[in-house]
Every structure is written in structure tokens, then in C-alpha cells.
Amino acid sequence: MVSKSSYPRALLFGRWFRNDIDEQGNETIEYAELSIDGSFEFTFITLGIKGEIIEQITELGDWGLVGDIHFTITKNELINDELYAADLNNDDNYQAYTVLALDHQQFHYQHRLTNEEYIMRRVVDTPGHC
DSSP, X not given: OOOOOXXXXXXXXXXXXXXXXXXXXXXXXXXXXXXXXXXXXXXXXXXXXXXXEEEEEEEEEEEEEETXXXXXXXXXXXXXXXXXXXXXXXXXXXXXXXXXXXXXXEEEEEETTTOOEEEEEEOOSSXXXX
């Protein structure tokens, strides 16, 4: 039997950041805050080639980490300062990832169905501390 890695849940507490460029040259930025109580806030911003905001969505919900499986359940969305309840019957509001690497600075994970990989970096609020 292959042994799977186990990661301490506490390593994910805090704020994280990633950005990517899509095929059209637009930048997607994600800010994530994973709280000790298991709640999350993810903000996704898409910027056009000239730096203009094309789309901004904030998702709120619950997260967890068991062994090397990270999962999220989106319960609400904040769009244009209006809070909307997510459709909990929609499979897209439930996501699971395999953690490939996790430490105090970096979170590398892979979607369990699409195999897409993501790398987030910790946001440090106080310079000189990590």
C-alpha cells in the first residue's frame, strides 16, 4: 500500500495569493483567506490586458484538510456588494484537491477531477516575518 502524505491543517491558516495569465492575455488573481474555524473567503479578480477589472467574485464557505486532501464547500457569493446564497445542489460548489506540497510559504495542490495544478504563496502582513 502506498503511503500518502499528511499535512498539519494549521499550515493553511492565513492569507494566500496566486496569479495566472490565460490564453487571451488576461491576468487572474486569487486571494484566499483560510480561517482557523474552517471558513474561507476566496476573491477572484480577472484583469484585462490594460489592467482593467473584467470580473471580481468573492466566494465564502467552509474548507478542510484531511491527510493530503484539501476540500472546499462554497456557500455564498459576493457580487457587486450583494451577498447571494450558493446553490448547494450544484456540484461546482464542492471541490477537492490533492496537496502536492505545503509549507509556511507555499501551497501546491491539484484538482482531483481536472488535474489542474495551482501554487499559492503566503501573504505576509509583517515584513521580516514568515
